[in-house]
Amino acid sequence: MSRKSCFFARLRAAGALTGALLGAHALSACSAGQSYPRPSYAAAQVSGASAAPRAESLREESAAVDSDVAASAGFAPVAESPAATSAAPSPPPLPSAPGGPSRPPAAMPGRGPAGRTTPASSPASNPTAAQPAQAPSPAPAPMLVYTADVRLMVEQPQITEVLDRVTDLAYSLGGYLVRRNNSSVQVRVPSSRFRDGLRQVEGLGEVVQRSINADDVSEEFRDIEVRLQNLRAVRRRLEEFLARAANVTDALAVERELERVAAEIDRIEGRMRFLSARVAFSLVTVNVQPRPRQQPIVPEERPVPPRQLLNLPVPWLDTLGIGRLLNIR
Amino acid sequence: MRANRFVFALALALSAPACASFHVNTPSGFAELDDDAYDYRATSADGVVLAVRALRNRPSANLAFWSRAIDERMQQRGYTPDGEPRPVQSADGYAGVQYRYVIGVNGRPHRYWVTVYVKSGAFLRRSRVYIVEAGGDRETFEGATPLVERAITAFRCS
Incomplete structure (x- = not known):
């Protein structure tokens, strides 16, 4: 060849x-x-x-x-x-x-x-x-992508403040803002601070729903x-x-x-x-919803039936009135 | 003989009809009418009417009962209260209550006042309820109001 x-x-x-x-x-x-x-x-x-x-x-x-x-x-x-x-x-x-x-x-x-x-x-x-x-190492730690969804309930005027605080928290932990709108914010925080960050987020309001997902x-x-x-x-x-x-x-x-x-x-x-x-960097999504106003429990509005009247056996009561009074013959 | 006289006198007293007397001053400018519908009725030339009825207190009740019964019945019939009920007193010292209402008649607003006195007698059959009514077209009634008020306060149950 x-x-x-x-x-x-x-x-x-x-x-x-x-x-x-x-x-x-x-x-x-x-x-x-x-x-x-x-x-x-x-x-x-x-x-x-x-x-x-x-x-x-x-x-x-x-x-x-x-x-x-x-x-x-x-x-x-x-x-x-x-x-x-x-x-x-x-x-x-x-x-x-x-x-x-x-x-x-x-x-x-x-x-x-x-x-x-x-x-x-x-x-x-x-x-x-x-x-x-050359020599296989022991099983490596799993690579997990953490995502958390937290739904908080706060008073209506505090929604913006809570969103700001979540954003600030992400920055303070070394993370960053992903997206934000009027009622939710999405941030990424270092996975090493994920749990710490999540705990702080949950302290910002009443936790209505929380879900954490780890994708291997x-x-x-x-x-x-x-x-x-x-x-x-x-x-x-x-x-x-x-x-x-x-x-x-x-x-x-x-x-x-x-x-x-x-x-x-x-x-x-x-x-x-x-x-x-x-x-x-773990993804944390925080949805903030206003707390519903406490309203007194009012029974369903029903028309009140007319009061049952006692028919007094007094005929002259029926003769009262301006019609008879002015009826001059 | 003396006993027979006493029994006769007692029977005469019990059988005598209860006196339903009252006294009312006919307001100036009013004319007293003679009719069977009222014990007393007088009218002004422009249609303000004042009338009195003396009724047996049956069922036997006090002023609170009759005043409440009258007000209930009037409001059932569509009379609109014109202010709170007013306590009044007859010239001879009997307490009464006056209700004032407004109602439309033939598309025109009218005033209607009803005053009730209760006179409790020594015998049940002498207990009386006096109803003093006054009413008329609102415009004409406004001018006659002082006369009507004076007649009501001068009313005497005996």
Whole structure:
């Protein structure tokens, strides 16, 4: 086999591996409610009979670089940074995701609402990051997205004041305002202060209704995390291929594949940032309704029947009146 | 013989009709009418009428009862009270109550006053209820009001 044909065979095999990996994770992502397009490249390239064994060999090669991939996955190593763990004390009663040792939210507290996660950190800065890939760590803390709905009843003139106080409370806890109207306000507070914030909100009026929901996004996050690792491995391999490309045609083909993989990586990183933000900041919706005025219980208005009259046996009472008086004959 | 005289005198006293006497001064400008409907009735030339009836106190009741019964009946018949009931007194010291009403007759407002006295006699059959009525078109009644009031206060139950 010539050197050129060998190169293309390896490239096709890499494409097949990419497609297989992306396809498998697309299924899990779709089951989690997300739509990830299944790459058409896989379907087009996997049909080659000689591609399968080479894909196997590439998969083995990619496994060999797992440690590098884990280090470059970004989120896990960041979570172990001392600054992150110190900035996010986990509330004891609510095992929220920010307290998890290997989860992105742990790296997020303290950031503003528009804070951005930097998923990729260099392996050099976190030499322990490769450990989870070699020895499975204990079950990570679940990543929970907390949402609370509270309905308060206050006096009519106090509605605006209560809404203001909820907004101020969110800011004081490090959160931010999401939306507000005349009778409700929606804020996000750091998950580590979620319970504290909720308690303070409930002190602003009479709680008519309260509901708290915890949505576990751990599975989705793990799926896309693994998918990201694999895509980065593929990208690394493609970069190696690109460096070894013998001519322009080969280089262009590899570039196209690199571009597609990079776009997919960006999408996954965006999704991870989104989930991390949701986990790090809990949503609290407060609806305020006026207290109904206390009205005395009045029986249903019924027409009072006329008083029953006593018919006195006194005929002259009926002769009283101006008609008879003025009747002069 | 003497006993027979006493029995005769007692029978005569018991069988005698109860006296329903009263005294009323006919107001100036009024003419006394002779009719069977009232024990006394006088009218002015412009239609203000004053009338008196002396009735047996049957069922036997006091002033509070008769005054309340009269007011109830008048209001049932659509008479509108014109102020609170007024305590009055006859010239010979009997207490009475006067009710004043307003009512429309043929589309015109009229005033109607009814005053009741109760005279309790030594014998039940001598107990009397005196009804003094006065009424007329509101316009003409306004001019005759002092005369009517004077006649009512000068009324005597005996």
